[in-house]
Amino acid sequence: MFDVLSIDEDKVKHIMDTRSRLYPLQPRGLGTAMKEGLVSYITRLSEAHCTDVGSLVSYECSPNFENPRIYSYQSNKVNSSFYKDAYTINCFGAICTDMEYALTKLTQRSDISEMNLNKWVFTPRNKAIVKKQKHWCIQCYSEWEKEGKALYDPLLWSIELIKICPVHKTLLQTSCSGCNMQIPIINQRSLLSHCIYCFKSLVSVNEVRLVESEDELLFQVWLCDSIGKLLMYSKEFVDTSSICNALQSFRENYCDNNDRVLSRLFLLENKRRQINAYCRGAANPHFNLLLWFCYVLGIELISVCTGGEFTQIERKPSELLQDSKKYFMLESKWSKIDKEIVREKLMDFLSNDHPRSFNSISRELDIQESYLRKMFPKESKLLTAKYTEYRTNKKNEKMRLQKEKIEIVLNDYYQANGSVPTISMLKKLLGNSHVTFKQELMSHYHDQIKEFVEKKV
Ligand SMILES: [Zn+2]
Numbered sequence: 001m002f003d004v005l006s007i008d009e010d011k012v013k014h015i016m017d018t019r020s021r022l023y024p025l026q027p028r029g030l031g032t033a034m035k036e037g038l039v040s041y042i043t044r045l046s047e048a049h050c051t052d053v054g055s056l057v058s059y060e061c062s063p064n065f066e067n068p069r070i071y072s073y074q075s076n077k078v079n080s081s082f083y084k085d086a087y088t089i090n091c092f093g094a095i096c097t098d099m100e101y102a103l104t105k106l107t108q109r110s111d112i113s114e115m116n117l118n119k120w121v122f123t124p125r126n127k128a129i130v131k132k133q134k135h136w137c138i139q140c141y142s143e144w145e146k147e148g149k150a151l152y153d154p155l156l157w158s159i160e161l162i163k164i165c166p167v168h169k170t171l172l173q174t175s176c177s178g179c180n181m182q183i184p185i186i187n188q189r190s191l192l193s194h195c196i197y198c199f200k201s202l203v204s205v206n207e208v209r210l211v212e213s214e215d216e217l218l219f220q221v222w223l224c225d226s227i228g229k230l231l232m233y234s235k236e237f238v239d240t241s242s243i244c245n246a247l248q249s250f251r252e253n254y255c256d257n258n259d260r261v262l263s264r265l266f267l268l269e270n271k272r273r274q275i276n277a278y279c280r281g282a283a284n285p286h287f288n289l290l291l292w293f294c295y296v297l298g299i300e301l302i303s304v305c306t307g308g309e310f311t312q313i314e315r316k317p318s319e320l321l322q323d324s325k326k327y328f329m330l331e332s333k334w335s336k337i338d339k340e341i342v343r344e345k346l347m348d349f350l351s352n353d354h355p356r357s358f359n360s361i362s363r364e365l366d367i368q369e370s371y372l373r374k375m376f377p378k379e380s381k382l383l384t385a386k387y388t389e390y391r392t393n394k395k396n397e398k399m400r401l402q403k404e405k406i407e408i409v410l411n412d413y414y415q416a417n418g419s420v421p422t423i424s425m426l427k428k429l430l431g432n433s434h435v436t437f438k439q440e441l442m443s444h445y446h447d448q449i450k451e452f453v454e455k456k457v
């Protein structure tokens with residue numbers, strides 16, 4: 001007979017301890033440039049457990065956080081402000097570290113930390129490095145769907161500067177084709193393949209969009225390649241001094257060890273002191289700036305970050321470089337140079353056949369509404385007027401159709417019954433008994449009835 005008492009308690013404890021609480025879902029694309037991001041993994045993990053992201057985070061992950069981030073009143077749910085910063089799960093910071101720890105413990109997987117940028121010790125921890133909104137490639141999605149593979153969002157798609165899918169070289173989707181909304185990268189209700197607002201599938205329908213200029217496409221391809229190699233790097237980044245070594249050696253070899261010449265080479269003459277600090281190792285350049293250095297010098301990002309041998313591949317002439325500077329967003333986001341671009345975009349919206357609200361335009365451009373109104377008063381007024389006119393026309397058209405419908409129903413009723421229906425009867429016949437009629441429709445009804453009564457007399 002099976003003797004329960006003879007079971008070694010330690011052994012049972014060991015078995016229980018080594019079993020994972022959650023299903024140890026295999027992350028997708030590990031070891032490649034297209035490896036999965038941690039946010040995507042959490043979403044897939046919740047789907048694998050037939051629950052929503054909100055429940056998974058609140059009831060499973062949060063108890064394992066250093067700080068559970070729970071509502072202070074009687075509740076066991078993490079507060080909703082958690083989701084405002086939760087996009088940083090893909091890069092670094094307290095939420096990211098908490099989540100990495102919790103998921104490692106819950107799934108007993110050793111590769112959870114591969115899915116964020118926590119490893120990137122060479123760059124200042126600026127969270128603007130990743131996107132807050134979901135970006136996805138419909139071609140990748142539909143190919144995976146056809147092949148019967150799980151959909152996921154590669155970490156690379158969530159890097160702020162990346163605009164294209166590295167596989168298909170087409171622009172990533174930024175908003176739902178159903179409701180035109182941008183989708184937060186993580187939310188209590190996050191789903192990989194559907195819009196959280198209108199539940200439309202994100203897999204197909206949208207047309208594929210291309211990068212506007214050949215130049216920008218080349219830049220995006222370079223960017224995907226550079227960052228992709230960094231994501232594939234399997235070892236730890238230990239040497240944080242390799243960046244300052246690289247800069248120093250370039251200053252020495254190409255610029256007579258002169259900061260002024262080096263900063264001129266980078267087309268950043270106003271940042272001479274800053275560049276000197278990077279060379280000394282007193283500070284680390286932020287990610288975009290680091291990319292810019294590599295781009296200008298024609299060297300590989302991965303070799304600069306890992307302290308490897310770096311050789312110049314090709315240097316672009318500086319007149320071409322001036323143009324590419326904007327891609328790196330080195331100046332504050334919309335600097336004087338970019339004002340013309342913003343104006344052009346506003347004019348594009350103005351000539352578009354489908355008018356948009358000013359609010360949605362400001363969201364799409366990611367510029368505050370008040371700023372736009374102040375800097376581009378003429379364009380803003382025109383855009384607002386156009387949208388108001390569009391709304392009014394739409395409203396009038398709707399009213400006209402409703403009136404027409406009322407007339408038809410009244411007529412039919414009169415033909416059949418020889419009398420006119422009451423308001424509630426009319427609503428029932430129109431198929432919307434619960435709505436209240438607008439004043440205009442009410443008077444239209446009364447006018448019509450009058451006509452019928454007069455006819456009868
Ligand atoms: Zn793709």
Ligand SMILES: [Zn+2]
Pocket residue numbers: 176177178179180181195196197198199200
């Ligand atoms: Zn939608």
